[in-house]
Amino acid sequence: MKNFLSGFPPPDILLKEIKGIPLPRYREANGHIHTPYSFSAFRALDTAFSMAGEEKIAVLGINDFYVADGYKEFHNGCVANKIFPLFNIEFIGLLKEEQENGIRINDPNNPGRIYFSGKGLDFPFSTGWIQKRQLKNVIKESQLQIKAVISKLNGLIEKENPSLKLSYQTIKDKYAHELVRERHIAKALRDLTMENFTGSDQQIGFLEKLYGGKKSKSGLSNPALLENEIRSNLLKSGGAAFVEEDENSFMELKKIIKIIIRAGGIPCYPVLLDDPSGKFTEFETDFEILFESLKKLGIECLELIPGRNDFNILKSFVEFFHDKGFIITFGTEHNTPEMIPLTVSARGSVPLDEPLKRIAWEGACIIAAHQYLRADGRQGYVLPDGTHSKKQMGELINLGQMVIEYFLIKR
Numbered sequence: 372m373k374n375f376l377s378g379f380p381p382p383d384i385l386l387k388e389i390k391g392i393p394l395p396r397y398r399e400a401n402g403h404i405h406t407p408y409s410f411s412a413f414r415a416l417d418t419a420f421s422m423a424g425e426e427k428i429a430v431l432g433i434n435d436f437y438v439a440d441g442y443k444e445f446h447n448g449c450v451a452n453k454i455f456p457l458f459n460i461e462f463i464g465l466l467k468e469e470q471e472n473g474i475r476i477n478d479p480n481n482p483g484r485i486y487f488s489g490k491g492l493d494f495p496f497s498t499g500w501i502q503k504r505q506l507k508n509v510i511k512e513s514q515l516q517i518k519a520v521i522s523k524l525n526g527l528i529e530k531e532n533p534s535l536k537l538s539y540q541t542i543k544d545k546y547a548h549e550l551v552r553e554r555h556i557a558k559a560l561r562d563l564t565m566e567n568f569t570g571s572d573q574q575i576g577f578l579e580k581l582y583g584g585k586k587s588k589s590g591l592s593n594p595a596l597l598e599n600e601i602r603s604n605l606l607k608s609g610g611a612a613f614v615e616e617d618e619n620s621f622m623e624l625k626k627i628i629k630i631i632i633r634a635g636g637i638p639c640y641p642v643l644l645d646d647p648s649g650k651f652t653e654f655e656t657d658f659e660i661l662f663e664s665l666k667k668l669g670i671e672c673l674e675l676i677p678g679r680n681d682f683n684i685l686k687s688f689v690e691f692f693h694d695k696g697f698i699i700t701f702g703t704e705h706n707t708p709e710m711i712p713l714t715v716s717a718r719g720s721v722p723l724d725e726p727l728k729r730i731a732w733e734g735a736c737i738i739a740a741h742q743y744l745r746a747d748g749r750q751g752y753v754l755p756d757g758t759h760s761k762k763q764m765g766e767l768i769n770l771g772q773m774v775i776e777y778f779l780i781k782r
Contacts, residue, residue, distance in 0.1 A: 372443055374494045375450050376746035376774070385773045394776060397725070397732035398429035401713050402457055402490070403641075403674055403702020406433055408441035409461075410547070410554040412705040416444055419705075419713070420452040426714045429779060430735045432457030432702065434488060437510050438550055439496035439634075446494055455775045457738050458492045460636070462509075465621035475652035477643040480608065485624060488639040488674060489631030490700065491738040491752075493745055502630040505622060510550065512620040514539075517551050524556065524581075524605065524612040528563075531580050535567055553606045554708070557598040560605075583611060595708035624668070632757050635745045637698070637738065639672040640665055644680045644688060647718070658691050671759055672698040672734075677727075682717035686727060693730050696764065698752075700734040701727075736771030737764070743774045 380388070404419060405411045413419045423431050431454050433445045442458055449456035463486055469476060470483020478484040498506070518539050528535050537559055539551060546555040560581075568574045575587050582604045589596035605612045622630075628638045645651055655661050665671070673692055677685050689699055701715045701723075715731070716722050723731075741751035752759055752767060 372446070372495050374742075374746045375446070375778075376743050379743060379746070379774065379777065381747075382770060382773065385770075385777050388781060389773060389776050392776070392780060394772060397729045398775070399427055399714060399728075400430035400700070400732055400735035401428055401702050401715055402430070402432035402700035402731075402735055402738070403434040403459065403488070403676065403704055404431065404713070405435055405461075405704060405706040406441045406445065408438055408548045409435035409550055410552045410706060412708060412710045416441070416448050420448050420454060422713050423454050424452060426712060428454065428713050430455045430457060430739065430775060431713070432459045432490070432700070432735075432738075434459040434461050434702065434704075436461050436463070436550065436552070437506065437513070438548075439492065439494075440549055442494050442496055453779060455739060455778050456494075457490065457735065458494045458496070458636075458742065459639075460489045460492060460631070460634075461641070462487050462489075462627045462630075463621055464624045464627045465618065466624060469654065474654055476654040477641055477652065479643065479646060479652060484621065486641050487624065487627050488641050489634065489636035490639045490672060490674070490698075491635070491637050491741040491745070492631070493635030494742075496634060498630055498634040502626075502633050505626055506630060509620060509622055512617055514551060516614055516616050516620055517553070517556070519614040520553070520606060520612055521556060523614060524560070527581050527605075527611055531577060532567070535563060537563065553602055554598065554706075556606060557601040558708070560601055561594060561598050581605060581611070595710075598708045628669070628757065632753060635751070637672050637741060637751075637753050638670050638757070639674050639698075639700075640670050642673050642675045642688070644675065645684045646679075649681070649684075658688065662692070662695055669757055671696065672700075674700045674702060676704050677701055677715050677717045677723065678703060678711070678720075680718055682721045682723075685717055686724070689727060689730055698734045698737050699730055700738065701731040733768050736769075736775065737767045738771070739774050740767040740771035743770070 433441055446456055466483050473482045475482050476485045521537050521539050525536050542555050542559045543551050546558055564574050564577055568577050571591050579587055589600040604610055631638050744751040
């Protein structure tokens with residue numbers, strides 16, 4: 372499978388091709404969505420492409436957990452729909468020192484646990500054999516934990532109705548691809564309930580028995596809310612079917628970064644920022660300290676999901692790190708059952724202003740330029756040792772915009 376970028380002309384020809392065409396100050400970009408290859412609000416990628424077209428999203432980034440299995444379908448769909456694709460990936464790692472000291476990073480509930488992304492990976496996806504083995508082992512451990520959760524949940528179901536049972540293989544075949552996650556289990560349990568009990572009283576009654584008598588707050592009318600409630604009451608910490616993940620399910624951050632670099636990508640820290648009550652994790656509460664911590668780790672790329680942040684806090688944070696020369700991208704995740712717009716907005720659907728959109732557009736352009744250079748066998752934003760060349764930033768923004776505009780206009 373060839374990357375469409377491998378057939379693009381060199382920069383001087385790109386410039387000639389788009390010369391005289393007025394370029395927009397920015398376009399709408401969404402650099403972080405999950406797909407059915409991990410868990411997604413989209414049952415099929417065609418829905419994402421259709422929504423992107425309706426909302427005039429010019430750049431879209433796949434960002435599944437642990438896997439690049441969706442890259443081919445995503446690549447082909449984006450090209451067919453004239454949406455510029457960004458190839459990303461997400462991991463869950465562990466910083467043991469922070470865990471021991473009770474420091475939460477970007478997981479609000481688990482000290483030491485860190486979500487971490489790679490941006491602009493090579494397509495087709497490839498990494499070193501050692502890294503491939505490490506990744507395979509982490510995926511294996513995560514699925515062992517999922518199987519243990521299903522087994523524990525079946526024990527609860529059997530007490531209420533011995534004829535009903537969930538199966539890992541059935542959940543995988545019906546709801547997932549290669550990777551089964553908690554949200555797939557929640558969806559499967561909701562469907563099991565709806566299919567085997569008649570009437571809302573029986574259906575809610577069954578679930579409330581599994582909850583240990585706790586009353587349902589979501590009700591049945593909103594499937595997404597009900598699945599979130601199932602996950603919260605049964606599968607998360609404190610739930611009757613909760614199974615703690617083994618440390619082998621998490622990779623060290625250094626190993627994650629090495630996988631990303633070997634796969635041609637840019638290491639990127641996903642920022643949690645403020646919660647609805649205005650609180651931050653210990654790792655993120657002081658912007659200056661966070662800046663120094665990320666620099667020590669060799670990280671100069673950030674992504675945010677603005678829909679979970681207050682607009683004013685978001686703007687202050689983004690401007691601070693943009694002034695420090697960080698690459699910044701925005702996304703929506705779509706990693707829950709709720710179907711929300713692809714157009715990025717702040718908490719409460721507050722629209723982003725032009726300065727924020729331009730910063731996010733610059734980030735998307737840098738990643739696009741990085742992918743373009745890598746597809747031609749040249750060095751992108753990340754140097755072989757994992758460091759970055761700051762003098763390239765302006766050049767990469769201009770190059771990335773040329774690449775995207777050429778794709779949108781000429782393809």
